[in-house]
Amino acid sequence: MKKLFATERRQLILDILRDKKRVTVKDLANDVNVSEATLRTDLNILEDEGLLTRTHGGAILNEEQLPPKKSFSEREKKNRKSKITIAKKAINLVDHKDCILLDASTTTLELARLLAESNKQITVVTNGLSQAIELKENPAINVILIGGIIRMGSMGIEGLLGSSILNQINIDKMFTSASGFTIEEGLTDFNVYEVELKRKMVEKSNKIVALLDNTKIGTSSIASFATTEEIDTLVVDHELTPEIRTELDTRGIKVL
Missing domain, CATH: 3.40.50.1360 (Rossmann fold)
Structure with a gap:
């Protein structure tokens, strides 16, 4: 996977969470192809924006805050x-x-x-x-x-x-x-x-x-x-x- 900009990474993280609902830091870091430290920074930013909730060792999607995919x-x-x-x-x-x-x-x-x-x-x-x-x-x-x-x-x-x-x-x-x-x-x-x-x-x-x-x-x-x-x-x-x-x-x- 090519190196992504920060906004592209966070979009990908949200796309993965839409699909899986709940993920671990380790699995998500592999999916996004970044270090766990970088991924934790992204997760913290997305949590501050209310789009997900950090859990022990991972994250879950805040579906009520995420704009629904509409045609x-x-x-x-x-x-x-x-x-x-x-x-x-x-x-x-x-x-x-x-x-x-x-x-x-x-x-x-x-x-x-x-x-x-x-x-x-x-x-x-x-x-x-x-x-x-x-x-x-x-x-x-x-x-x-x-x-x-x-x-x-x-x-x-x-x-x-x-x-x-x-x-x-x-x-x-x-x-x-x-x-x-x-x-x-x-x-x-x-x-x-x-x-x-x-x-x-x-x-x-x-x-x-x-x-x-x-x-x-x-x-x-x-x-x-x-x-x-x-x-x-x-x-x-x-x-x-x-x-x-x-x-x-x-x-x-x-x-x-």
Whole structure:
């Protein structure tokens, strides 16, 4: 097994715990291919985040704290009214002849649906299969699909296999959603395989627009893909708390 980054290791640990429910440090260290000392550090961090409970010589999964694995269609239906509201605001940020990037989130899918019905002449780069399908019938929109790996239950392409295309294109704006957002950690997601590509997307985009419904603000997941300072605009479906609004204003982040 290749050496994993810390966030990738912790994702793998959680995946193994999802399957086995209870593990020993020794067995898990072998499965993850790290020393027991390194593994204990990872387990302590995951326990601090409430995702597992340490036991004598091992760990058990806190299933009530772990985000359930949901299919794309299930996630698409959740809070859809809020996502549509956000998309209607976000489409006003797309200008004629823009080259924009859409991640594979269900929120950007709603934006893609609005763009598909618009007369905006734009180029859309995406790792979302659903986004690409929605947009491909509009002759005014050029669609570029990033290649890579597709996992069961996902409609998003993951990994960095096709990311070299991002080096060849000037991205004006990236529209992205997340599992959570806090001032301290920025935009975070639970799937480190998705995060890997999202970090590259952020790096190659001139502006970052985060689309977040009310369930995302103030929560965080295990892997960050964009710091708060990297965000240019936040599009939300509700008023933010005065504390968060002040922090965003201080950093020059526009809120819609």
